[in-house]
Structures are given as structure tokens and as C-alpha cells.
Amino acid sequence: MKFSSKMERCGLSPMRKFNPYADETKARGIKIYHLNIGQPDILTPDAYFQALRDFSEPVLAYCPSTGVPELLDGVRHYYRGIGVELERRDILPTNGGSEALQMTMAALLDDGDEIVIPEPFYPNYHTSVTLAGATIRPLTTCPEENYHYADRARVEACINEHTRAILITNPGNPTGTVLTREELELMLQIAKEHDLFIIVDEVYREFIYDGQPLTSALQYPEFEQNVIIIDSVSKRFSACGARVGLLISKNKAFMSQALKWCQCRLSGSTADQIAAAALYSLDPSYFDAIRDEYRRRRDAMVRKLRAIPGVIFAEPQGAFYLMAALPIDDADRFQMWLLQHFDDNGETVMFSCGEPFYATPGMGKNEVRMAYVLCQEDLERAMDILAKALVEYNKQH
Amino acid sequence: MKFSSKMERCGLSPMRKFNPYADETKARGIKIYHLNIGQPDILTPDAYFQALRDFSEPVLAYCPSTGVPELLDGVRHYYRGIGVELERRDILPTNGGSEALQMTMAALLDDGDEIVIPEPFYPNYHTSVTLAGATIRPLTTCPEENYHYADRARVEACINEHTRAILITNPGNPTGTVLTREELELMLQIAKEHDLFIIVDEVYREFIYDGQPLTSALQYPEFEQNVIIIDSVSKRFSACGARVGLLISKNKAFMSQALKWCQCRLSGSTADQIAAAALYSLDPSYFDAIRDEYRRRRDAMVRKLRAIPGVIFAEPQGAFYLMAALPIDDADRFQMWLLQHFDDNGETVMFSCGEPFYATPGMGKNEVRMAYVLCQEDLERAMDILAKALVEYNKQH
Numbered sequence: 001m002k003f004s005s006k007m008e009r010c011g012l013s014p015m016r017k018f019n020p021y022a023d024e025t026k027a028r029g030i031k032i033y034h035l036n037i038g039q040p041d042i043l044t045p046d047a048y049f050q051a052l053r054d055f056s057e058p059v060l061a062y063c064p065s066t067g068v069p070e071l072l073d074g075v076r077h078y079y080r081g082i083g084v085e086l087e088r089r090d091i092l093p094t095n096g097g098s099e100a101l102q103m104t105m106a107a108l109l110d111d112g113d114e115i116v117i118p119e120p121f122y123p124n125y126h127t128s129v130t131l132a133g134a135t136i137r138p139l140t141t142c143p144e145e146n147y148h149y150a151d152r153a154r155v156e157a158c159i160n161e162h163t164r165a166i167l168i169t170n171p172g173n174p175t176g177t178v179l180t181r182e183e184l185e186l187m188l189q190i191a192k193e194h195d196l197f198i199i200v201d202e203v204y205r206e207f208i209y210d211g212q213p214l215t216s217a218l219q220y221p222e223f224e225q226n227v228i229i230i231d232s233v234s235k236r237f238s239a240c241g242a243r244v245g246l247l248i249s250k251n252k253a254f255m256s257q258a259l260k261w262c263q264c265r266l267s268g269s270t271a272d273q274i275a276a277a278a279l280y281s282l283d284p285s286y287f288d289a290i291r292d293e294y295r296r297r298r299d300a301m302v303r304k305l306r307a308i309p310g311v312i313f314a315e316p317q318g319a320f321y322l323m324a325a326l327p328i329d330d331a332d333r334f335q336m337w338l339l340q341h342f343d344d345n346g347e348t349v350m351f352s353c354g355e356p357f358y359a360t361p362g363m364g365k366n367e368v369r370m371a372y373v374l375c376q377e378d379l380e381r382a383m384d385i386l387a388k389a390l391v392e393y394n395k396q397h
Numbered sequence: 398m399k400f401s402s403k404m405e406r407c408g409l410s411p412m413r414k415f416n417p418y419a420d421e422t423k424a425r426g427i428k429i430y431h432l433n434i435g436q437p438d439i440l441t442p443d444a445y446f447q448a449l450r451d452f453s454e455p456v457l458a459y460c461p462s463t464g465v466p467e468l469l470d471g472v473r474h475y476y477r478g479i480g481v482e483l484e485r486r487d488i489l490p491t492n493g494g495s496e497a498l499q500m501t502m503a504a505l506l507d508d509g510d511e512i513v514i515p516e517p518f519y520p521n522y523h524t525s526v527t528l529a530g531a532t533i534r535p536l537t538t539c540p541e542e543n544y545h546y547a548d549r550a551r552v553e554a555c556i557n558e559h560t561r562a563i564l565i566t567n568p569g570n571p572t573g574t575v576l577t578r579e580e581l582e583l584m585l586q587i588a589k590e591h592d593l594f595i596i597v598d599e600v601y602r603e604f605i606y607d608g609q610p611l612t613s614a615l616q617y618p619e620f621e622q623n624v625i626i627i628d629s630v631s632k633r634f635s636a637c638g639a640r641v642g643l644l645i646s647k648n649k650a651f652m653s654q655a656l657k658w659c660q661c662r663l664s665g666s667t668a669d670q671i672a673a674a675a676l677y678s679l680d681p682s683y684f685d686a687i688r689d690e691y692r693r694r695r696d697a698m699v700r701k702l703r704a705i706p707g708v709i710f711a712e713p714q715g716a717f718y719l720m721a722a723l724p725i726d727d728a729d730r731f732q733m734w735l736l737q738h739f740d741d742n743g744e745t746v747m748f749s750c751g752e753p754f755y756a757t758p759g760m761g762k763n764e765v766r767m768a769y770v771l772c773q774e775d776l777e778r779a780m781d782i783l784a785k786a787l788v789e790y791n792k793q794h
Contacts, residue, residue, distance in 0.1 A: 110401050253400070265492065
């Protein structure tokens with residue numbers, strides 16, 4: 001019995017593949033600082049849980065394939081706050097931002113098609129592109145250039161007759177790069193000139209640390225027919241387990257293709273969508289304290305990393321990740337060694353290893369992505385463990 | 398800008414495509430009896446809502462990609478009750494049975510592959526097969542033969558070098574057909590002999606009305622490497638809006654392919670999975686009253702339909718659907734007429750039109766699927782409206 005060649009080309013999540021080994025490490029009594037996954041420790045607003053408690057329909061029925069109206073209106077209210085007018089039909093709630101990505105790839109990409117994505121990129125992009133039968137044309141960036149990719153010549157060098165779309169993440173995961181207004185406009189302009197969709201993953205919109213305004217590609221009406229937004233309540237409201245994402249586009253032809261997927265899976269979760277609607281009634285000031293907290297964490301991690309010899313990285317301006325090249329041969333080997341052969345006073349650390357963040361073979365082997373989703377004290381301790389581990393690992397290898 | 402040719406080949410859900418017209422009908426003050434969608438009116442057990450109210454984690458975090466352990470153990474307990482021993486790793490919770498289907502098709506089917514499915518079938522199968530790049534090889538059945546398909550010669554006539562799997566629904570949607578023990582064994586035997594996966598959609602397992610025991614293809618250990626079960630809490634516990642489905646298989650190679658999809662979309666809903674776990678602690682006797690209620694409804698619908706001249710159907714033995722050929726030219730036209738030009742004392746009816754339940758072109762045009770998910774009185778009234786409408790429609794057309 002055979003499996004799909006497309007599924008065979010997909011891999012397991014690099015954020016999760018070391019979990020079985022981590023379980024063994026924990027079973028030996030070792031504490032692990034988890035920097036491998038973007039699971040924030042920020043409290044989920046009580047409005048969410050209150051809505052779950054208040055749910056009082058006697059029958060837990062399917063909600064509309066097109067989403068719970070209260071959620072659609074909550075999202076419209078939120079976008080109005082950043083200068084974007086949406087109709088209900090411009091929004092399709094999804095099972096997390098992940099499903100919004102899956103249905104976008106399924107709607108746009110055919111066998112043999114290409115999608116341009118700056119690398120390093122969020123590795124799950126690879127799975128949804130591959131399952132659609134297409135491939136990623138990587139636009140390679142590097143920390144020495146602050147992961148800069150919004151350059152007309154470099155972007156256009158990746159576009160050919162097979163290109164169907166460009167996908168960017170802003171703020172960036174794993175790089176933390178935040179596009180300037182001019183850079184975002186340039187990317188939108190290139191997409192329009194080449195008659196391409198531009199998918200903009202904006203799930204980290206609120207997580208920006210250097211005073212920039214909240215940005216969306218939807219703020220540029222002249223490009224709205226090309227723009228597809230991936231959004232989610234997961235990071236914004238520290239509600240990852242709600243699995244409420246959003247696919248947003250003013251392009252009606254695209255939305256009617258996406259609707260086929262939505263109807264095929266009938267609906268999203270009724271209770272989660274109703275509870276997520278309540279999150280959108282929070283005052284925007286809710287984010288101020290959270291932003292300050294993440295800024296402190298970023299600053300702490302950057303300060304500690306700068307003190308470790310041989311580590312190369314760019315200071316992230318947004319999201320809550322930092323990509324770093326370590327003075328080692330192979331991040332996978334190093335991670336396995338950290339779990340199986342190293343501890344500092346009974347403690348060790350976990351990252352996401354860098355290779356699956358790249359489409360170019362051989363790249364990212366000595367890189368790791370670290371999520372600064374732990375409190376400052378834990379982050380500093382994790383960085384101290386990393387510093388000691390690097391010395392010890394390079395002594396042994 | 399182009400869309401995927403695979404997505405272009407998909408259609409909107411026949412259960413939902415008339416919804417915009419139904420909204421207009423309702424706006425004119427007309428009441429619609431909805432027989433078009435399998436949304437039960439049975440109360441969801443309070444255990445579900447109690448678990449939502451009790452949810453007390455301060456951070457709504459991702460649950461494991463492999464599902465909440467309490468849910469896995471609840472499902473194991475339930476299957477033990479029907480003689481099937483499962484390990485946690487044999488089960489992957491999904492976003493409804495729909496996602497279990499999507500990931501199964503994505504894991505098994507390549508471009509140019511075929512999957513054998515008895516027709517009429519649940520139309521959303523078409524979307525997930527088509528998005529994987531494959532096609533359905535229909536095994537045509539008819540009401541005059543009680544939708545019988547478990548016939549070696551007829552099944553084997555559909556198998557060729559492109560065939561990767563067989564998909565059956567037991568009890569059947571839309572036909573209500575329930576396989577005998579011998580028929581199920583024959584289907585499993587054929588799959589094994591031809592080295593094929595057999596996907597068995599068992600989401601209606603409890604809904605059987607003629608005294609049969611609860612059946613699962615997993616009850617046959619000799620075929621367990623070929624069997625993939627689609628299961629769900631939606632119909633079983635009248636919890637469609639929970640979107641908690643289950644992919645179950647003892648085939649480890651298959652499950653590790655499916656896990657890639659699970660990791661790509663990170664996790665299912667944490668609160669819904671925890672609440673769904675509570676449903677599995679209900680006593681099996683919970684189903685007795687529900688089964689009696691659906692049996693009464695089936696009997697009422699069958700009695701009423703038998704009295705309408707020209708209607709051809711087979712009495713369903715399970716699930717809560719009935720497929721019927723009506724004495725009309727075109728079910729789509731008839732449905733539109735029912736919504737736009739007919740009412741009986743301000744009331745009309747909605748079905749699912751038959752054509753998308755078939756892969757063979759031209760079949761099903763005069764057929765409809767009716768879900769008996771309304772109370773007996775409403776069902777009887779709906780059948781009376783249908784009888785009057787048929788007379789009136791055939792007078793006018």
C-alpha cells in the first residue's frame with residue numbers, strides 16, 4: 001500500500017519533532033526550558049472563558065461554514081480600528097491560522113506551480129505548499145542584512161512563469177523582521193505588476209517593539225485585489241488552543257474558492273468562535289502591557305546572546321522569535337546532545353532547529369529559532385545554560 | 398490570477414448551496430422545514446457544557462497535535478465496549494470527521510489515483526478526493542436493490558492499477574444502508590487481497606434501527622492493517638458544533654503520514670477536546686432513547702412517502718437519511734421552485750438535491766436526500782407539503 005508522494009515529501013514539525021526525546025529527558029528529572037514553540041505564557045483574557053461558561057444553546061449545532069456572525073463583526077470592528085473597512089463576506093473564520101494557510105494553498109496552487117517565500121520561513125508553509133503539489137521558490141535572506149528581502153531585483157529574480165503567489169510574514173517568524181511602510185508597499189506593488197496574489201501572514205501584528213503603528217497589507221486599497229491576509233486570535237490574545245484563525249480578502253473570486261473548502265469541512269467550532277468574538281471587545285490598550293513585557297524579554301535575550309562568542313543574529317523588531325546561527329556543526333545533533341548528554345544543575349534547553357526553516361538545501365544547519373515566550377528570569381537562565389552548553393559541546397566534539 | 402485546477406473542479410456543498418435562497422424565502426415570512434442538513438435536534442448531553450464551564454487553565458494553550466490524552470482514553474474506553482482494543486497512538490483527534498477525511502485523502506492519494514466509492518455517497522468525499530488530485534471510481538447502486546454494493550464481481554470491476562483505496566460509509570449516508578456482517582467482511586477481504594486501504598466512515602454507528610449490534614471494521618483483527626476508521630462525536634452525541642472527529646487506524650505507517658498533517662495545523666481545539674472527552678463517560682444506554690426516537694421518525698417518513706405516487710426509495714436501516722427518486726425532471730429546479738414559487742399555508746421544505754451524491758454524470762438528477770432530524774410531527778407535515786408540492790409542480794411543468 002502506497003502513500004501520496006506529496007505527503008511523503010512533507011516532514012514532521014521541527015517545533016515538535018524532539019518532543020518524544022524531551023519526554024525521556026523529563027522522565028530523568030531534568031527540567032527543560034522550552035524555547036522551541038511559540039506558546040505564549042500570557043494569561044488568556046477572562047472574556048474568553050466567561051463566554052464559554054455563558055454558552056447556553058441546548059444543541060451544540062454546526063455554526064455557519066462562513067463563521068459565527070458575532071465573530072465576523074468583532075473582526076470588522078477590530079480592523080476598523082486600524083483603518084480597514086471589511087464586509088462580513090471578506091472574512092472566513094478558520095481552524096487556526098494554519099487552516100487559513102491550508103485552504104489558501106489549496107485554492108491557489110497547482111502541480112508544478114511555485115510560490116515565492118523569503119527564507120528562513122515558518123516551516124509549516126512547506127507542508128501546505130507541498131500538499132497542493134507546488135514548490136517554494138525561496139528568496140534567501142541572512143542575519144547580516146537583518147533578513148532584508150524587500151528588494152525589487154531580488155524578488156523579481158524569483159518570479160517566473162510558474163509563480164502563482166508571494167507569501168510574506170509580517171512581523172516575521174522566525175526572523176522578527178518588521179517591514180517598513182515603503183518595503184510593504186514595494187512587495188504589494190511587485191505582486192500587482194506581476195498579476196500575483198500576495199499572502200500576508202499578519203498573526204503577530206500586535207507584537208512590535210520599536211514604536212511602529214499597527215500594520216496590515218489591507219491598509220492599501222489599490223492592492224486589495226491581490227492581497228490575502230492570514231490572521232488568528234492565537235498569539236494576539238494568547239488563545240492558541242482556541243484554533244480560531246481568519247482568512248481575509250477583498251478578492252471575491254478567491255473567497256468563493258476558499259468557501260468550497262469551508263463547506264467541505266462544514267464549520268469551525270461553534271463555542272470557540274463565539275468565545276473568540278468576545279476577545280474582540282477588549283480595548284486595544286490591552287496590548288500595551290503585553291508589548292512591554294515582550295520587549296523586556298527580547299531585550300534580555302539579545303543582551304545575553306550578544307555576550308556569547310560566535311553567535312550571529314539580528315535583533316528582532318517584532319513577533320517573539322529570534323533566529324541565531326550558533327558556533328556548532330549541526331543544530332539537530334546539538335539539540336539531541338542537550339537532551340541526552342547535557343544538563344546544568346539538572347536543567348537544559350530546547351530550540352527549533354534551523355534547517356526546516358529553509359527551502360535551499362544545506363542552509364540553516366547551524367541555526368536555531370528561539371521563542372521568547374518565557375518570563376525574563378527563565379529566558380536569562382536559558383541563555384546561561386546555552387552559553388555553558390556551547391563551551392562543553394565544542395570541547396567534546 | 399489563476400486558481401488551482403483541483404479546487405476549480407470542486408463544487409459548493411449541495412447541503413448548503415440553496416441557503417442564500419432560503420434566507421430570501423424566510424425573509425418573505427415563509428417557514429422552511431429543513432431536511433437538507435444532518436443537524437440533529439437531540440439535546441447535547443450536559444456533560445459537554447459542564448466540562449466547558451469547568452475549564453480552568455489560565456492559558457488556553459495548544460493541545461498536543463496527537464490530541465488531549467483524556468479524549469484518547471475516552472475513545473479507547475468506548476471502543477473497548479464494542480470489543481476493539483486501541484492504543485493511544487491508534488487515534489488522532491481531528492477537526493470533525495471532515496478533517497479526518499481530508500487528511501486521509503491527502504495521505505493516500507496522488508494525482509491520477511483512484512478511490513472506489515459506492516454511489517450515491519456523501520458529496521464532501523468528492524472535494525477531499527479532488528483536492529488530493531485523485532478521482533472517484535463510482536460503484537453504482539440503486540434503491541431497487543436496496544443500494545447493495547458488497548458484491549465481489551461488482552467491486553472488483555472497479556479496481557484497476559490506479560486504485561489506492563476503497564471508501565464505504567456504514568451505516569450509509571445518504572442511503573441508510575447497513576452492511577451485514579458477511580458484507581462487511583467481504584469488503585475487507587477484497588481490500589486485503591488487492592492490497593488496498595479501506596476507509597470506513599462509521600460516524601453513524603449508533604443509528605441502527607433493526608436490532609443489529611454496534612459494528613466497526615476494527616472488530617476484524619485480520620484486516621486491521623488495511624482499515625482506516627473515520628469517526629466523530631458530531632452525530633453520536635448531537636455535538637456537531639464541537640468539531641471533534643477521530644481518525645483511527647492500527648496501520649502505523651499510515652498514522653505517521655497523517656501525523657504530518659496534524660502537526661502542520663498544530664492542534665485541534667483544546668476546550669472542545671476536553672469537553673468531548675466527558676461525552677465518552679456517558680453510559681451506552683444513553684443511545685437507547687435516541688435510537689427509539691429516530692426509529693419512530695424513520696417509520697413516519699417511510700409511511701408518508703409510501704403514500705406519495707411515483708416516489709422510489711428503499712427503507713433506510715441506519716443513519717438518519719433517506720434517498721428518494723421523485724416524480725420530477727430535475728431536483729434543483731424543483732427545490733428552487735419550492736423556495737421561490739410554492740408554499741402551503743406559508744410553509745415549504747428543503748432537501749439536498751441528488752446529483753452531487755453521484756460521480757456518474759447525469760445520475761441523481763431527480764433524487765433528493767432527506768434527513769429525518771426533525772420531530773415526528775414536523776416530518777409528517779414536511780411530507781404532506783412535499784406531496785402537495787409534487788402535484789402542483791407537475792401541473793405547472
